[in-house]
Amino acid sequence: MQLERASLETQGTADSGSVRAWDLPTRLFHWTLVTLIVMAYVSRHWGDAGLVWHKWNGYAILVLVVWRLLWGFVGSSTSRFASFFYGPLTAVRYGLDFVLGRPRHFLGHNPLGGSVVLVMLAMLGVIGALGLFAYDDHDALTGGPLSSRVSEAMVAFATKWHLFMFDLLLWVIGLHILANILYRVWKRENLVQAMITGRKEARPYEDEHDANLASPWLALAASWRPAASSCEERRGGAAAGGDRHTRALPVAVVLLFLRLRSVSKWR
Numbered sequence: 001m002q003l004e005r006a007s008l009e010t011q012g013t014a015d016s017g018s019v020r021a022w023d024l025p026t027r028l029f030h031w032t033l034v035t036l037i038v039m040a041y042v043s044r045h046w047g048d049a050g051l052v053w054h055k056w057n058g059y060a061i062l063v064l065v066v067w068r069l070l071w072g073f074v075g076s077s078t079s080r081f082a083s084f085f086y087g088p089l090t091a092v093r094y095g096l097d098f099v100l101g102r103p104r105h106f107l108g109h110n111p112l113g114g115s116v117v118l119v120m121l122a123m124l125g126v127i128g129a130l131g132l133f134a135y136d137d138h139d140a141l142t143g144g145p146l147s148s149r150v151s152e153a154m155v156a157f158a159t160k161w162h163l164f165m166f167d168l169l170l171w172v173i174g175l176h177i178l179a180n181i182l183y184r185v186w187k188r189e190n191l192v193q194a195m196i197t198g199r200k201e202a203r204p205y206e207d208e209h210d211a212n213l214a215s216p217w218l219a220l221a222a223s224w225r226p227a228a229s230s231c232e233e234r235r236g237g238a239a240a241g242g243d244r245h246t247r248a249l250p251v252a253v254v255l256l257f258l259r260l261r262s263v264s265k266w267r
């Protein structure tokens with residue numbers, strides 16, 4: 001399978017002083033996620049007495065997280081988990097280098113930032129899944145579609161952890177935003193602009209010099225047509241065996257969703 005050459009050209013090096021860092025789907029994912037999380041909080045506290053908006057908002061976040069999981073295997077080089085899955089020691093060492101003012105530059109996520117990204121995605125998945133079992137017995141008197149299918153103890157557990165983990169997530173998000181500010185004011189590196197424009201200043205990055213972008217159309221069809229990464233291409237199409245699995249996942253998600261609809265009363 002080939003990366004979409006045409007798309008590579010359109011998203012390619014428009015000006016020679018910068019290189020490609022983030023593809024359009026990843027950027028859209030990020031800013032949509034931010035909007036939905038803010039709305040999850042705001043809607044819960046203002047004007048969504050029946051939790052109607054909150055629940056659809058929560059499903060949308062779950063869909064985004066599942067999509068990001070797929071994109072982490074078939075997406076552009078900087079979006080792939082393999083490109084920012086580092087060990088804890090590497091992350092700590094990077095953190096020390098950062099604090100001690102030893103500049104190290106990464107085109108994709110740096111080892112510490114990448115770990116925080118993985119933690120945020122995992123937490124969002126868990127919070128969303130717990131929400132399916134949570135129930136609001138003091139205010140809206142409604143709950144997730146699976147709350148009527150499990151024991152009261154389980155509902156209480158899910159509700160408690162749904163709320164608690166969201167509070168924890170707020171701290172992690174705070175760190176994430178603080179790191180971006182530190183990069184801007186201390187290291188003079190504008191990571192936020194890169195997450196908007198998709199481009200970073202050209203320099204000798206440790207991970208790669210220019211991102212290998214997958215087609216944005218692939219993002220829509222991520223389930224059916226996984227792109228080969230540059231390293232897979234180098235390995236001579238070793239991805240072929242993995243296609244079956246990347247196809248099976250979204251089918252499983254759709255089946256699970258239909259199953260949820262049929263078992264729940266959608267209160």
Ligand code: HEM
Pocket residue numbers: 037040041044051054055057058059061062124125127128129130131132133134135136137138139142143144145159162163166
């Ligand atoms: C990852 C996505 C989600 C986020 C970030 C999120 C976040 C939140 C927040 C901030 C609250 C209010 C906490 C408070 O009152 O201080 C809440 C409550 C609640 N959420 Fe979610 N939620 C998500 C997904 C879901 C889903 C998918 C459902 C169910 C379909 C759900 C069901 C509930 C319920 C029933 C409550 C009320 C619990 C209570 O106040 O006792 N949530 N959620």
Ligand code: HEM
Pocket residue numbers: 026029030033034035037038068079108109110113114117120121173176177180191192193195
């Ligand atoms: C609800 C709040 C937020 C959440 C949950 C969140 C989550 C994430 C996630 C999951 C990624 C990884 C993107 C990917 O690889 O798919 C990311 C990256 C990034 N986010 Fe956020 N984000 C939030 C708020 C913000 C805000 C407010 C800013 C700007 C100040 C920001 C700036 C960035 C930047 C610059 C990156 C790329 C970091 C890098 O270069 O390694 N984020 N964020």
